[in-house]
Amino acid sequence: MKKITLLLLVFIALFSACNSDQNISIFEDVMTDVPQDEANNRRVMGRYNDQLVITNIQGISIDGETKYQKNHIEGYFVIGNNAYFIGDNTYYSIDLSSVEPTPVKVDDIAQELGIGIDFDRIYDIRYFEKSEDENVIGSYSVLGVSGEGLDRRYVAAAVYLGGNGNIDHVYAQSIPVNQYVIRGGIYLAVPRIIGPDGAYSYYEPSTDRTDEDDYPFYYKTNDIRIPTSSGTDVIRFTVNGSGKAVETYFDGVAVGVDGSIYKYYNGSFSRLNESSSTNTNIGESYSESIQMMFPMTKYDGVIYGLNQYSTRRYFSYDTASGGNEISIHSISSYSHYDCLGLYYYGKSGSGENEITWFYFPTGGHSMRYLNVNTGSVQYNKPTIND
Amino acid sequence: MKKRIKQIIMILLIAIMPFMLYARPYYDSGSQIFTINAGATIPMSATWFDGRGTEYWFSGTHQSVGAYASLSYEVFMNSYFAIGGQLGFMFDYSNAGKIFTNVPVLLKASVFPLQGKWELPISIGVGGAYMSYQEGGKFTFMATFEIGLRYYITDEWGVGVHTGIQVLPEFYIKDINSGMFTYLPVTLSAAYRH
Numbered sequence: 001m002k003k004i005t006l007l008l009l010v011f012i013a014l015f016s017a018c019n020s021d022q023n024i025s026i027f028e029d030v031m032t033d034v035p036q037d038e039a040n041n042r043r044v045m046g047r048y049n050d051q052l053v054i055t056n057i058q059g060i061s062i063d064g065e066t067k068y069q070k071n072h073i074e075g076y077f078v079i080g081n082n083a084y085f086i087g088d089n090t091y092y093s094i095d096l097s098s099v100e101p102t103p104v105k106v107d108d109i110a111q112e113l114g115i116g117i118d119f120d121r122i123y124d125i126r127y128f129e130k131s132e133d134e135n136v137i138g139s140y141s142v143l144g145v146s147g148e149g150l151d152r153r154y155v156a157a158a159v160y161l162g163g164n165g166n167i168d169h170v171y172a173q174s175i176p177v178n179q180y181v182i183r184g185g186i187y188l189a190v191p192r193i194i195g196p197d198g199a200y201s202y203y204e205p206s207t208d209r210t211d212e213d214d215y216p217f218y219y220k221t222n223d224i225r226i227p228t229s230s231g232t233d234v235i236r237f238t239v240n241g242s243g244k245a246v247e248t249y250f251d252g253v254a255v256g257v258d259g260s261i262y263k264y265y266n267g268s269f270s271r272l273n274e275s276s277s278t279n280t281n282i283g284e285s286y287s288e289s290i291q292m293m294f295p296m297t298k299y300d301g302v303i304y305g306l307n308q309y310s311t312r313r314y315f316s317y318d319t320a321s322g323g324n325e326i327s328i329h330s331i332s333s334y335s336h337y338d339c340l341g342l343y344y345y346g347k348s349g350s351g352e353n354e355i356t357w358f359y360f361p362t363g364g365h366s367m368r369y370l371n372v373n374t375g376s377v378q379y380n381k382p383t384i385n386d
Numbered sequence: 387m388k389k390r391i392k393q394i395i396m397i398l399l400i401a402i403m404p405f406m407l408y409a410r411p412y413y414d415s416g417s418q419i420f421t422i423n424a425g426a427t428i429p430m431s432a433t434w435f436d437g438r439g440t441e442y443w444f445s446g447t448h449q450s451v452g453a454y455a456s457l458s459y460e461v462f463m464n465s466y467f468a469i470g471g472q473l474g475f476m477f478d479y480s481n482a483g484k485i486f487t488n489v490p491v492l493l494k495a496s497v498f499p500l501q502g503k504w505e506l507p508i509s510i511g512v513g514g515a516y517m518s519y520q521e522g523g524k525f526t527f528m529a530t531f532e533i534g535l536r537y538y539i540t541d542e543w544g545v546g547v548h549t550g551i552q553v554l555p556e557f558y559i560k561d562i563n564s565g566m567f568t569y570l571p572v573t574l575s576a577a578y579r580h
Contacts, residue, residue, distance in 0.1 A: 025556065025558075025565075026486075026517055026518070026519050026522050026523070026524055026556060027432070027556045027565045027567065029519050029520060029522060030448065030449065030480045030486045030519050031432060031447075031448045031480075
């Protein structure tokens with residue numbers, strides 16, 4: 001038996017040595033590859049010269065060698081005219097005004113993170129100011145999902161930008177949520193938190209979920225912790241206050257422009273009190289339960305979020321008024337329930353404020369504009385540079 | 387671990403003993419069998435060694451039904467035990483519809499507790515496989531376990547059905563991407579013995 005074991009170890013050592021190229025994993029390629037039509041939907045959206053630019057991601061070639069295939073896109077975010085990608089363990093940027101991409105930084109994310117990020121669908125892009133830290137000019141969270149069918153694995157990543165504009169830190173966490181795939185081909189954002197100290201956290205869904213038919217978008221969770229960089233909890237709350245298996249539902253979480261962290265739970269907004277484990281309710285109660293709070297964006301001191309699909313509403317949260325007013329607006333013409341997130345676009349020609357949200361309906365990619373002044377939805381296509 | 391392996395071996399021996407008791411040895415030392423196998427492979431599991439765990443069947447492995455074919459040659463060391471080699475080719479489709487291929491080259495050892503008109507071959511195979519997907523390719527370790535049932539139409543020619551498990555790991559010395567795929571082959575065989 002010892003000889004057989006030794007022989008096996010020799011085999012493994014030999015084959016491991018053969019596979020010394022850390023960046024190529026056949027199994028990863030097989031597992032993360034996606035159909036062509038889905039890959040074709042991968043686009044980057046950004047703003048350039050006051051135009052919304054959407055470009056297909058067809059792969060990036062550097063020195064004549066394809067480094068970044070569209071099948072391996074893990075996430076992206078946009079700063080100014082540049083779209084930044086994370087993929088194939090590499091950061092890249094694309095100047096949206098040009099054709100040729102340029103590499104920004106080459107790093108082995110997998111080594112740094114200890115996990116592999118294998119987004120196969122861009123899910124959510126958010127930007128939060130972090131002016132309190134001079135070394136960090138912005139933080140981005142990118143959330144993607146990998147896997148297929150009922151075994152999708154959510155992967156979240158937060159990227160922090162240093163004052164020099166370079167990517168300073170990347171945090172990510174793989175969250176297997178096999179039971180948490182939503183029917184109808186919709187994939188929900190796992191509520192995540194970027195703490196005031198810049199630390200990234202997430203909540204881990206419990207392993208069981210009830211009332212699936214009635215509340216398909218509900219997650220159960222035990223608690224949410226926002227760790228400091230040293231790992232000590234600075235904020236912790238337990239949904240039912242007892243720390244045991246939860247009996248209630250947690251709906252969503254977001255970070256406000258003031259750095260505060262808000263949760264949406266049981267029909268009302270609450271701001272987490274950083275000095276204790278208690279929560280301070282600052283929002284007016286909203287009787288209609290919002291199952292999921294979509295990614296928020298801000299414009300002129302107002303945070304906009306999109307609520308649960310079927311209610312077809314969005315909310316605005318006016319920070320200028322002290323953060324105590326939450327307005328709920330109906331979106332009567334919004335019939336699609338697979339919205340992925342909000343993206344601030346800017347002012348239209350008529351001077352009205354617009355929020356763009358984009359989503360992936362089955363088999364395609366599309367966008368809608370929301371006029372936040374009137375609540376109307378515009379279906380006209382944006383300027384698209386494919 | 388040792389105890390577990392011994393237990394498995396004992397269970398297998400107990401299971402095949404009735405066949406051996408009633409079976410009349412057909413083969414002698416030096417007898418040979420050529421076998422051609424062809425059939426389907428069903429992806430069973432994908433395991434990652436970095437804590438991501440194991441996912442099963444089509445949704446977990448992100449692959450669909452593929453095919454497997456092999457050619458093997460075995461020589462009997464005594465009436466029940468034969469060793470030989472196997473050259474195969476298998477492929478499965480990823481979710482992207484692309485082919486994930488493997489070319490296994492295995493050393494094979496088989497026991498034949500039942501032999502004669504009906505034959506019950508139980509085999510293990512150990513060796514290497516060259517796997518490739520799109521532009522990438524690697525040589526890796528592969529192990530198989532197979533059990534079959536064959537019927538000899540004539541004294542030399544027989545047909546059978548086989549199943550088992552194929553284990554295909556991908557190892558890295560210090561990489562998180564180390565993992566293991568397993569497949570369930572279901573094949574038909576044509577055998578010629580001499």
